[in-house]
Amino acid sequence: VVGTDGVDDAVASVKEGRLTATVAQDPRQIGAKSFEALLKAVQDGNAGSLDAEAPVEYIDSILITKDNA
Structure with a gap:
């Protein structure tokens, strides 16, 4: 079993063998990328479309x- 977020309980479960692995994500990087996308949309005056495919x-x-661990 593999989980996400790499929280303390998940890491402890990995150490104990209850989880095979967990994936630690970087919330600062997620927030920074989100803010950059918002800033670009505001500066460009382009909020996009609900039908458009979101960039990756x-x-x-x-x-x-x-x-x-």
């Missing part, structure tokens, strides 16, 4: 296993 932004994450 990749965020760094870390796979936490027993080896690095």
